[in-house]
Amino acid sequence: MRSNRDDAGRALYDERRKLLAGLMMSEAEPWEDLPEDVKERWRQKTELSSTQEGSRGPRRRSEGQGR
Numbered sequence: 001m002r003s004n005r006d007d008a009g010r011a012l013y014d015e016r017r018k019l020l021a022g023l024m025m026s027e028a029e030p031w032e033d034l035p036e037d038v039k040e041r042w043r044q045k046t047e048l049s050s051t052q053e054g055s056r057g058p059r060r061r062s063e064g065q066g067r
Contacts, residue, residue: 009043 010031017028031039 005043005047006039008046009039012046013039013042 013028013031013034020026020028034042
């Protein structure tokens with residue numbers, strides 16, 4: 001049974017996998033062929049990105065910009 005967490009990790013992996021051709025990189029393995037520890041890293045990336053989005057407020061104009 002697949003979970004939302006698995007679906008999110010796979011979606012991110014597939015999205016990045018499609019970008020490799022444009023970067024002239026060799027093709028990545030299909031999700032099904034990845035070892036479980038690699039799949040878990042992709043699942044964690046989706047969790048980290050979703051928690052970081054809500055933690056940052058809007059940037060003020062002065063932040064990160066020189067004059």
